[in-house]
Amino acid sequence: MLRYTLMRLGIFAGCLVVVWGAVYSGIFPRGYGNANFLWLLLLAMVISAPISWVVLRGERDRASARVAGRVDRMKANLDANRAAEDGAEDGVHAQGQPS
The missing domain is CATH 1.20.5 (Single alpha-helices involved in coiled-coils or other helix-helix interfaces)
Known part of the structure; x- marks a missing residue:
């Protein structure tokens, strides 16, 4: 179970890095005001969930x-x-x- 959890966290961390790069390069829109970090987390969760489900x-x-x-x-x-x-x-x- 620990292995699965660590693999899931790794996929999330990878998605977070990709989303961070996409937001700061202008591919994805930035969040409003101080909500940018929450926006990054939300996008990373939404993207990593189906990837984890399949992989x-x-x-x-x-x-x-x-x-x-x-x-x-x-x-x-x-x-x-x-x-x-x-x-x-x-x-x-x-x-x-x-x-």
């Missing part, structure tokens, strides 16, 4: 599979713990002791 598809699928595997292991551990607790509780009830 990082494989990495996103691998990260998703790792997360799903962790969730499955956690569910299995919870089920095992519940079964162990149920077994211990059944043993107490079989001996006639209150829980």
